[in-house]
Amino acid sequence: MNETELKKIEQYLASLPEKERENKIQEIIISQCPFCAIAHKRIEANIIYEDDKFMAVLDINPASKGHVIIFPKAHVPFMFNLDDKDVGTMFVLANKLSQLVFEEVEAEGTNIFVANGEVAGQKVGHFVLHVIPRFKDDGLKFEWSPVRVDDSEMKGLCDKLRQKSSSIDLNFCVSDVPSQQKVVSEEEPNEEETSEEVYTEEERI
Ligand SMILES: [Zn+2]
Numbered sequence: 001m002n003e004t005e006l007k008k009i010e011q012y013l014a015s016l017p018e019k020e021r022e023n024k025i026q027e028i029i030i031s032q033c034p035f036c037a038i039a040h041k042r043i044e045a046n047i048i049y050e051d052d053k054f055m056a057v058l059d060i061n062p063a064s065k066g067h068v069i070i071f072p073k074a075h076v077p078f079m080f081n082l083d084d085k086d087v088g089t090m091f092v093l094a095n096k097l098s099q100l101v102f103e104e105v106e107a108e109g110t111n112i113f114v115a116n117g118e119v120a121g122q123k124v125g126h127f128v129l130h131v132i133p134r135f136k137d138d139g140l141k142f143e144w145s146p147v148r149v150d151d152s153e154m155k156g157l158c159d160k161l162r163q164k165s166s167s168i169d170l171n172f173c174v175s176d177v178p179s180q181q182k183v184v185s186e187e188e189p190n191e192e193e194t195s196e197e198v199y200t201e202e203e204r205i
Pocket of ligand 1: 029033034037074075076125126
């Protein structure tokens with residue numbers, strides 16, 4: 001679709017009454033997105049699980065036998081567009097389905113995989129969580145050659161991230177919100193805590 005065509009569609013949509021416009025936009029999204037089309041039953045799929053918000057199907061182009069994809073029925077581009085509770089639900093689903101698939105295809109391992117963004121390998125702009133059964137010598141590669149990051153840069157990055165992580169709010173969880181462990185570096189031991197409660201940075205790596 002070129003820019004002129006896009007402009008024409010935008011003008012057409014702008015000319016519609018609000019409700020009609022919303023329906024039309026929804027139609028366009030469904031026609032452009034395979035996962036929306038599956039969610040709206042416009043495209044057939046091997047559906048394993050479905051509720052009001054989520055769906056799990058066998059991937060049509062599987063990385064291995066039993067490759068399952070889990071996605072929200074609403075068109076959500078990236079994982080960070082989901083609310084926390086939905087992220088939690090999707091990972092619980094992935095964990096449960098991973099166990100089922102693991103047994104059913106007699107896998108020897110699983111990868112639970114997210115590609116957030118095109119550069120990370122996301123092929124369609126609709127967030128998907130992959131559950132990929134693994135088998136010995138299956139030829140799949142999830143390996144990388146480590147890059148060298150200067151020790152002081154690593155420490156600086158860790159300090160900044162640790163500071164910012166204090167804003168993470170897990171209160172959406174119904175119960176048993178874990179209290180954040182205080183990280184104590186080796187240079188500044190905290191006498192008051194027992195050795196079992198203290199994680200040094202070395203131990204956390
Ligand atoms: Zn979609």
